[in-house]
Amino acid sequence: MYLHLIFLIFVTQAFAEEENVLLTEVFTITLDPLLFNWTYEGEPHQYVYQASLLDFPDLPAWIKYVFSEKHKKGFLYGVPPNRNMPKIPLQVVALNTRNYETRIRYINIHISEKLNPAKFEVMMKIDNVNVDDIFDVERMESLRDIFRKHLWKDSENDLYITYLESAIELGARKPLDPDQEEGIVLRLGSQSPFSTNLKDLEDEVKPLWKVPSCPRNFKKTTVERYFRDAGFTLDWCAFRLIDPNNSAMHHSGVKGNALSKDKWETITKDSVPIRNYSVDVTWSLVLPIVLLVILTFLLSFILCFYHNGVYDQASEDFFSNLFHICTDTVDRYKDDPTEQIDTPILNQHAILSGYKPSSNLVKLSPDPALGSRSHTSSPSSTINRGVHCRPNPPPYMRPRFKAEINNDDPNLNEKNWYC
Template sequence: MLRLSLSLLKCVTIFIYLAKFAFAKDANVLMTEVFQIVVDPPLFNWTYEGRRDQFVYEASLLNAPDLPSWIHYVYSERHHSGYLYGVPPNKNKAVVPLEVVALNKHNYETRVKNINVIISEKLNPAKYELHLKIDNLNVEDMFEVDRMDALKDIFRKQLWRDSDEDLYVTFLESAIEMGARKPLNPSEGEGVIVRFGSEVVFSSELLELQEEVRPLYKVSPCPRGFKKTSVERYFKEAGFSMDWCSFRLIRRDENNNSAMHKSNHVNTEEDAYDDYWRPISRDELPKRSYMKELLLTITVPTFVMVILVLILTFVLCFHHDDLDDEESDFFLDNLFHICIDWYHERIGLSEETVESVTPHQPASQFSTFNSADTFHNYLNSKEAHSCADAAINCGVHCRPSPPPYVRPKFKPEL
């Protein structure tokens, strides 16, 4: 029963996958030639209901999260449309299924459109190419038919007249994607790299132009407006600001059948899926050991710490100077005598204090203090303490008591 369910599920999956192919839109493209697919509301059977920027698009390979490396997607704010463009690889009769998801921001409706890119071989591929860089345009500007025809006419009518019949675009990409820097002024164009190819050999005008700009190759890319050439007027009149430092003439040989895409000719349809995104397994992830970094992180600080400890130990224990301080030595040697002198001075102050506290007592009372021990015993006696307490309690108003007042007797005069 389980096997039957799995088989039924596989059949349903295959049927849905084939149904997507059956109802998908086909887009025929040629090798070595730039193609473009417009992604707009009519592609999803939508009509503009309000603002033209109410639609959002997302393109990828069918059942994959991203586009192959040779297909690019850009959205034009001016035209309110998306563009899928690129140069197909040399894979004849290959079919590359794409899936475009559209979102209507007005009512959040989502629709999906499948596009089958069918690669075919170009009968007469270009053998000669010229490389240009236009500073004042963005890549989506080159999808305007009038602008592209105006650029082609400069070569078909002025500089490369023999290429009138088979001149076509062999490469197109934003200068930012090719490594250029964004302009300082946001209103200026980001720049476009474009190549034109033909089977016809280069004209004398193109060869002379290459010799004229050859000294500028060493400063490529040029600042905008750095150099004017003798053919500048043709491009200025058409609204193109050229970077002549990037101008090149390229001859394609048999081994290099594409200026930007070097790949061998493949006739199998399965090879068209080489650029598919394939999730990698955990075992395929590269492994790296961090043991060396760990040992280096631990060993170096430990070694430095040991060296510093040894140096500090040597300085503190084995390297000291004999410093003589005469004042300190004298103080330490005579510390006992200094204390004895201070004690005797203290005793002298105590004697003066006692004499000031009891001035009315006879001096014979203190005449018995002939030694420090005798005076020390007196200070510890109750009499000395009572005298000191009386002095402290009296404060500054303590005076000796006056003699009693005796009223003199009246003696009548004789």
């Protein structure tokens, strides 16, 4: 097992790419299909790259990765920290999305001291470019020519980029238009002291420092024409001259000065905080129950005590006269047994309608053809209910048998038998 690991490490180091970088200077490593012995076939997103520190899941904090849509390439960039790290091993995994072929390349970054590091730096924020635009040699040379030919002529021999970062990473807002550039923050450094033109420019933009950010169409500087002709739109509110003699200025407004640790540190399971949910569960159960009890008590109080003050005259009259309605009906039935159904119904209807019951009820005499049986008007009768009347249906009769038929009665015969 150990021999296998030693052999793997040996093979990895033997076929690794070597990159030499300098302290205090931005380096760039290009990731393209040629690095993995592939041929570019014209598809912009055919190849996907994933870079990390060897045997770690992520890159060091001072190394950034960005994929350029314009160049169809990936870029690793950053500034090496001033620490004793002679070699940084990286692992880059490439994926061909067409056939899902995967290849791995190893890159060893060797850090060395810069012979003449920059002492004076110019910090600026450019709104109309992205990070990958600076990796274009022609674009970068046009920016440096503005300083080497017009603003900082003494820095012609040693002017270089000492810091580069996306404005979004430093807290700027992402533009609303997706096609609009995110903007960058960079610093150009040199050993030469600041020129008079740079100092005059700083004095010119000092009143703008109280504003967090200038609009993109702001052009009120004497050197604006140099940058506009080269295709750069500067945020003059962020323009600074970083002098090593002024330590306060050296660290003002630069979030990228604080370098993080060089390696990604993992966390252990024991260090993850554990939250107790017993209190949350208790409150989620107790609170609804308490509210339910309170609402039940309030509703019971309202129903038990508030209804005593409610008074309805029509309901009181109905319930007070209900007994008399029944007793009067029973008495009238005893006096006249032929009065059966209509009286209580009409009396009750009169009471509910607000009228006193009338004694002039409709009484129907018994039909002589049906014997001594009596009947009342049908519930569908229209007597005394309107002008148009119709006859009532015959009354219901119970079945009669042969034994009940009187042969002396001429009105009854076998045709009227019911069984």
